[in-house]
Amino acid sequence: MKHILGIGNALVDMITSIPGDDVLHHLSLPKGSMTLVDAALAQNITKTTSKFSPKLTSGGSAANTIFGLAHLGLQVGYLGKTGKDELGEIYENDLKACGITTHISKSTTPTGRAVALISPDSERTFAVYLGAALELSPYDIMESILAQYAHVHIEGYQVQNHEVLLKILERAQACGCSISLDLASYNVVEENREFLQYILNNYVNIVFANEEEARALTGEEPIGALDKLSQICPMAIVKIGKNGSMIKTNEKVWKIDAIEANAIDSTGAGDMYASGFLYGLVHHYDIGTSGKIASLVAGKVTEIEGARLPGLVWDEIRQQIQWFIKNSVR
Structure with a gap:
């Protein structure tokens, strides 16, 4: 049995x-948000930002997490939907090149894409054209696929299709x-609050x-939000940027420090946090060690543009993980 299956919107990141x-402001995009756009607006955004030399990579929140887990050595897969086009082929081949098992269904609709606009303060704003990803249907979610995996990780953007x-x-x-769920974006949470509370419970x-x-879902600041989330979900994790993260399960709370990092881009930091934490859980490391691994991977990805760490950085991460393991309790 493989370790983890990621399910999400298969998008090419720009x-x-x-x-x-x-x-x-010119594009009417709220800073720090994830805004869904139609094909026409996506074309306008692409045209407006083309002069800033965008970098294209395969992405999507759950896919980023799965890429991270693959680099950490787990047996992982990804389920999503792309178009029958060049971007779709590039997307699936990129997954396979990292040793990820693909469960990609195809559509005549173009492959989706996510424009990540990085402000000078490193905050990211997403404009997303879902394209073929929006057409993922119950027919694509086969139990024969799910049964191959011990754990399923789902990106919160899937909440828009109840x-x-x-x-x-x-x-x-x-x-x-x-099952793990990453809540994705605060505006998506606000629009689906009751449904999210139901599925978490x-x-x-x-x-x-x-x-x-966490605030959008619970109405509380981090500590209070952690308490409320832990009341409806067995394990709750609230990430608080430079102040680290908090994890609560079985009435016990762990405070995890952020690593020191020269942050230039927060794109993918949350996705990589999930990679590190799930890696720790698969190996039955204690919660504190799993949190440290999560913080390490998340911090490293903020030092580059995008969510893809180069091989040398992964080597460094794996060495640091071994140090964590030697100094933790299994």
């Missing part, structure tokens, strides 16, 4: 550093999989949230 937030997400959760639970074993997402 990572763009912008000179100032006036670009966001029917599909419920099928994923029901079938994963029926197959005996444990009934299906999800681990919930990841940053402080904005």
Whole structure:
């Protein structure tokens, strides 16, 4: 049995550093948000930002987490939907090149893309055209696939299609999989608050949230939000940027420090945090050690543009993990 299956929106990332937030105002994009756009607006955004030399990579929140887990040595897979186009082929081949098992269904609709606009203060704003990713259906979520994995990790953007997400959760639970959910973006949380509370209470074993997402769901600041989340989900994790993160399960709280990092881009930091934490849990490391690994991987990815760490950095991360393990209790 493989370790972890990621399920999410299969999107090609267009990572763009912008000179100032006036670009966001011009495009009517709230800073720090994830805004869904149609094909016409996506084309306008692409045209407006093309002069800033965007970098193209395969992405999507769950895919980023799975890429991280693959680099850490786990047996992982990814389920999503792309178009029958060049970007779709590039996307799937990129996954396979990292040793990720692919469960990609195809559509005549173009492959989705996510424009990540990076402000000078490293904050990222996403404009997302879902394209083919939006067409992921219950027919694509086969129990024969889910049964190959011990754990299913789902990105919060899937919450916008309640029917599909419920099928994923029901079938994963029926197959005996444990389930984690990353809450994605605060505006998505605000629009789906009651539904999120329902699925956290009934299906999800681990919930990841940053402080904005946690506030949007609970109405509380980090400590209070952690308490409320832990009341409806067995393990709750609230990430608070430079102040680290907090983890609560079985009425016990762990405070995890952030690592010192020369942050230039926060894109993918939350996704990589999930990679590190899930890696620790798969290996049955204690919560504190798993949190340290999560903080390490998340911090390292903020030092580069985008969510793809180079090989030498992964070598450094693996060495640091071995040090954590030697100084922890299994």
